[in-house]
Amino acid sequence: MSPVTYAVRVADDPTDREACFAVRKEVFVVEQGVPQDIEYDAHDAEAVHVLAVREDGLPLGTGRLLHGEAAAAKTGGDLTVGSLGRLAVTQEARGLGVGAALVRAVEDAARARGLAAVDLHAQTHALGFYERLGYVAYGPEFPDAGMPHRAMRRAL
Secondary structure, eight states: OOOOOEEEEEOOSHHHHHHHHHHHIIIIIIITOOOHHHHSOGGGGTSEEEEEEETTSOEEEEEEEEOTHHHHTTTTTOTTEEEEEEEEEOGGGTTTTHHHHHHHHHHHHHHHTTOSEEEEEEEGGGHHHHHHTTOEEEEEEEEETTEEEEEEEEEO
16 A cells, blocks of 8 residues: 655635644544534634645544644643644544644744744543653643643654
């Protein structure tokens, strides 16, 4: 079987944005049971969204970057730190490096905006994934959407 070829890009147009939201619905709402009314928020309008797409156009994953005032509540008020969130990879794309590629694309978007670091709130089962990408956990475990999370940060 040949390897899956995919590209990661900033989701600038409405079609790409809808693909991002569809992946989030599949992973968070359907698979993990996150209520749809908390999955989508006002930050989606100003966030930088990234999208991984297979060469035939099938969406494989997404993530978003909050920056400036939109990220302040998640970063302790530090405007030099962005907030990576809503990272989701479809079941069929897991294990292909899509998640890591999306994280790096969010970090590139953060660097392009002059940010010094990226924070995220990781589901505790995913701590090892983010640690392998250079993120360090801090603070206590906390619930988010009914699941245990930890805050993590990586300097850029």
